[in-house]
Amino acid sequence: MISPITVPRLAAIFSFSAALILSPFFVSTSSSQEKSTPTPASADENSSFLIRGARVFDGQHLISTADVWVDDGKIKSIGADLKTPEGVRVIDGKGDTLLPGLIDAHAHAWADALKQALVFGVTTELDMFSDFKFDAEVRRMEAGGKNHDAADLRSSGTLATVEKGHGTEYGIKIPVLASAADAQSFVDARIAEGSDYIKIIYDNGSAYGHAIPTLSKEELAALVKAAHNRHKLAIVHIGSEAGAIDAINAGADGLAHIFEDEPPSREFVKLAKKHHIFVVATLTVNESVGGVASGEPLVTDANLSPYLDSQSTANLKKSFPRGAGSKTNFANALAAVAELHQAGVPILAGTDAPNPGTAHGVSIHRELELLVKAGLAPTDALASATSIPAHIFGLTDRGRIAPGLRADLLLVKGDPTQDITCTRNIVAIWKTGFEENREPFLRAAEKEKQEAAAARNAAPPAGASSGLISDFADGTKKTQFGLGFDVSTDSITGGKSIAELKIVDGGSIGSKHALEITGTISDAFAYAWAGAMFFPGEAPMAPANLSSKKSLHFWTHGDGRTYRVMFFTKSGGYMPAQKTFTTGPDWTEIVIPFSDLGTDGHDISGILFSASSDPGAFLFAIDNIRLE
Numbered sequence: 001m002i003s004p005i006t007v008p009r010l011a012a013i014f015s016f017s018a019a020l021i022l023s024p025f026f027v028s029t030s031s032s033q034e035k036s037t038p039t040p041a042s043a044d045e046n047s048s049f050l051i052r053g054a055r056v057f058d059g060q061h062l063i064s065t066a067d068v069w070v071d072d073g074k075i076k077s078i079g080a081d082l083k084t085p086e087g088v089r090v091i092d093g094k095g096d097t098l099l100p101g102l103i104d105a106h107a108h109a110w111a112d113a114l115k116q117a118l119v120f121g122v123t124t125e126l127d128m129f130s131d132f133k134f135d136a137e138v139r140r141m142e143a144g145g146k147n148h149d150a151a152d153l154r155s156s157g158t159l160a161t162v163e164k165g166h167g168t169e170y171g172i173k174i175p176v177l178a179s180a181a182d183a184q185s186f187v188d189a190r191i192a193e194g195s196d197y198i199k200i201i202y203d204n205g206s207a208y209g210h211a212i213p214t215l216s217k218e219e220l221a222a223l224v225k226a227a228h229n230r231h232k233l234a235i236v237h238i239g240s241e242a243g244a245i246d247a248i249n250a251g252a253d254g255l256a257h258i259f260e261d262e263p264p265s266r267e268f269v270k271l272a273k274k275h276h277i278f279v280v281a282t283l284t285v286n287e288s289v290g291g292v293a294s295g296e297p298l299v300t301d302a303n304l305s306p307y308l309d310s311q312s313t314a315n316l317k318k319s320f321p322r323g324a325g326s327k328t329n330f331a332n333a334l335a336a337v338a339e340l341h342q343a344g345v346p347i348l349a350g351t352d353a354p355n356p357g358t359a360h361g362v363s364i365h366r367e368l369e370l371l372v373k374a375g376l377a378p379t380d381a382l383a384s385a386t387s388i389p390a391h392i393f394g395l396t397d398r399g400r401i402a403p404g405l406r407a408d409l410l411l412v413k414g415d416p417t418q419d420i421t422c423t424r425n426i427v428a429i430w431k432t433g434f435e436e437n438r439e440p441f442l443r444a445a446e447k448e449k450q451e452a453a454a455a456r457n458a459a460p461p462a463g464a465s466s467g468l469i470s471d472f473a474d475g476t477k478k479t480q481f482g483l484g485f486d487v488s489t490d491s492i493t494g495g496k497s498i499a500e501l502k503i504v505d506g507g508s509i510g511s512k513h514a515l516e517i518t519g520t521i522s523d524a525f526a527y528a529w530a531g532a533m534f535f536p537g538e539a540p541m542a543p544a545n546l547s548s549k550k551s552l553h554f555w556t557h558g559d560g561r562t563y564r565v566m567f568f569t570k571s572g573g574y575m576p577a578q579k580t581f582t583t584g585p586d587w588t589e590i591v592i593p594f595s596d597l598g599t600d601g602h603d604i605s606g607i608l609f610s611a612s613s614d615p616g617a618f619l620f621a622i623d624n625i626r627l628e
Contacts, residue, residue: 047433048072050084054093055415059100059387059400062379062417068098070407073433077403096427097415100386100399101408104151104364106256106280106350110134113353113360114150119307119441120361121423123408123431126350126393127155128235128256129167132193139194148434151361152408154393156199156235157190160223165213166201166237177215183222187230197233197393198223199256202247207239207261208289209325221250233393235280240327241268241336254278254392257352260286261327264336273343278392280350283370286333288357291322295357295366303424304362307441310448312359314572319357338375346392347371349385356575365424368416378420407433452571456602458545461536467549467627469534472513475503479534482544485515488533488608496522499530499611507623508555508587514623523615531563531610532622543570543603549627551593552607558583558620561612565590567597568606580612583620601627 048071056063056078067082068075084090101123107113109127117125127135135155141147161167163176177186187198200223205212215223220236227234228251236247237256244259248271258281272279287294295316298304308316322328341347349371351363358366364385371381390399398406409430414422429436463481470479477485489497499519507514519530536544552565560583566576577597581590594601611618 047089048076048084048087049089049091049433050082051091051093051098051409051411054411055095055097055417056401057097057099057379057382057386057417058402059390060383068401068409070409070430070433073407075401075403075405075407078401091411091428093411095413097412097417097422098401099382099410099412099416099423100390100401101410101429101431102364102385102423103349103389103395103399104351104353104361104385105348105389105393106282107353107360109138109153109155109360112150114138114147114153116312116359116441117151117361118149118429118431118436119438120304120364121410121412121426121429122151122361122364123410123429124152124154124390124395124398125360126389127153128199128237128350128352129159130155130157131172132157132190132195136194148431149436152431154196154395155194156197157193157195159199159201159237160186160190160215161201162213162215162219165215166203166205177219177223180216180219180222183219183226184229187223187226187232191230191232195232197235198227200224200227200234200236200247200252202236202243203239204243205239207259207327208320209323209327217246217250220246224251241265244268245271248272248275248277251275252277254280254348256280256350257282258286258333258336258340260290260329260331260333260336263332264339268336269339269343269345272340272345278346278348278388279337279340280348281333281337281371281374282350282352282367283333283337283374284358284363284367285352285355286328287330287370288319288355289322289326290328290330291319292330293317293319293357294370295359295363298359298362298366301424303426304365307438307445308359308362309441309445310452310571312354312362315354315356315575316359316362318575320355334370334374337371341374341376341380346388347376347380347384348389348392349381365421368420368423372420378417381420382416382423407431452603455543455545455570456547458602460546460548461538461544464536464544464546464627465548469536469625469627470515471511471624472503472507472515473511475513477501477503477515482534482536483538483540485532485534487530488610489519489530490522490528495528497528497530497611498522499532501532504621507621508557508589509624511623514555514621516619516621517609517611518617518619519611520617521611521613521615528613528615529608529610530618531608534607534609534625536604536607541568541605543605545602546604546627547600547602549594549601551591551628552625553589553591553628554609554625555587555589555623556581556583556620557585557587559618560584561614561618561620563618563620564610564612565592566606566608566610567599567604568608569599570603570605572599576606576608587623 224234236252284294411427413425416422461481
């Protein structure tokens with residue numbers, strides 16, 4: 001919503017690496033003509049198979065009972081009592097429901113996101129801001145038939161925004177629009193990079209209590225026109241009803257997000273219907289923006305939780321911090337979706353994963369539930385994740401179950417046309433006829449759970465029993481345990497912030513020395529940091545069990561600016577927990593309970609003392625740093 005790719009980019013920034021999880025999914029396929037439970041096909045084989053007697057939602061309508069024959073990656077025929085050649089595998093679908101593979105119409109893909117998506121039945125992701133080089137690699141693999149274990153991808157690539165506007169704050173240098181006169185060249189450059197559609201930011205942050213630069217109405221209209229000149233959809237990110245109205249009047253094809261700062265007005269609904277726009281609601285993120293972790297119920301769902309890794313689990317439990325000036329009210333978002341749907345405006349299911357409260361793949365099931373809560377019938381919600389996005393985005397080969405279309409399929413127990421949560425009880429998933437093997441994710445998640453249990457019982461680092469990290473008495477940056485203090489700045493991701501660490505005389509409460517941290521936060525780098533990092537483990541970012549302690553204590557003084565402590569934990573997900581503190585000329589003790597940082601201390605991998613992201617020079621000192 002406010003930060004569409006904060007989560008993954010900060011993982012790369014603060015963990016110093018962005019590891020791809022490349023899991024081999026190779027299991028042989030049964031070819032028995034008798035009824036069988038699904039057995040995943042190998043990565044180089046998609047055999048002919050028949051799903052017998054399933055309930056079928058074809059993307060638009062419900063068929064009470066039908067057989068579906070898949071051959072060579074496509075749906076060959078649908079009907080009753082289909083006859084197939086000898087050797088075609090038969091899968092008993094009685095009591096189950098067959099759906100088209102799900103389409104997430106708003107996500108931000110990177111690393112193994114597309115693999116995670118497929119595990120939960122999402123066979124296509126429509127990305128709304130990503131690295132165009134990543135997109136190109138996915139397209140290359142897809143074209144070469146080497147992407148059977150990951151969702152297919154369509155993408156906007158780099159979004160259209162202004163200098164210091166939304167989309168520039170993630171440590172990635174991106175082109176920005178300078179003026180309306182540059183709109184066509186900007187759009188043409190995105191298309192040359194491979195953009196399938198154009199994503200435009202029109203959001204000044206006012207709905208969330210922020211103030212950020214955004215496009216003018218003239219620039220917005222110019223970008224929409226430039227996209228249409230090249231026969232591309234123009235999708236506009238909005239945060240307020242006023243912004244949504246401006247976007248529609250500018251000729252936008254669709255809105256990315258629904259607003260929640262105001263109840264939906266008659267003017268808005270009439271305008272949306274008149275201009276034939278579509279809306280990717282992203283209710284999961286709307287709920288999280290209001291301070292409620294939308295994905296938390298998914299973590300305890302027995303059909304989903306066994307496949308969730310620790311990062312996804314932690315992120316599903318998070319929400320956006322709700323600022324004092326926020327105007328968000330989730331009830332407004334639900335009401336807007338309800339009124340738009342009643343007016344016949346197409347609603348598309350999108351999650352905005354992996355924002356706080358979401359994760360790739362799994363969050364589509366929460367989004368479907370919230371669409372039903374907003375008033376859509378379960379069949380309408382299912383259409384919002386299948387046939388509707390396929391039609392709007394020109395994906396004519398998917399989104400429905402019909403002869404000749406791709407065999408992107410999801411088989412679930414029960415009847416999601418009556419109970420939408422049945423989509424979570426997955427029997428099997430196929431992408432172009434290749435069956436997804438979910439077992440590696442199940443095993444990996446179980447291994448992580450075992451490792452987490454072991455971490456809770458691990459011995460604390462040698463030298464940590466007293467709790468003292470350092471009082472700098474020896475005149476060095478060494479610590480009583482761990483790897484000592486070292487400089488950490490945003491330079492590792494292209495930022496220009498700098499920091500210097502120096503031992504100075506005269507510490508707190510009569511000690512001999514302190515650690516002085518000076519530097520400059522670059523005003524050209526939106527998500528900036530600079531400071532001193534302490535790693536408590538045997539290697540950088542290796543977790544250490546410090547659960548025998550309950551709080552961080554340190555003394556500080558400085559230039560009067562606000563600073564922050566960031567805690568990195570393996571179980572805490574992609575984002576570090578952080579707590580701010582303000583310095584002054586006199587030494588002051590700061591006490592931060594672990595509970596304020598959402599941890600019990602069993603897997604702390606790093607503690608960063610950093611300047612805030614406000615630009616300018618800074619100076620502060622820390623001393624007598626300890627855990628109690």
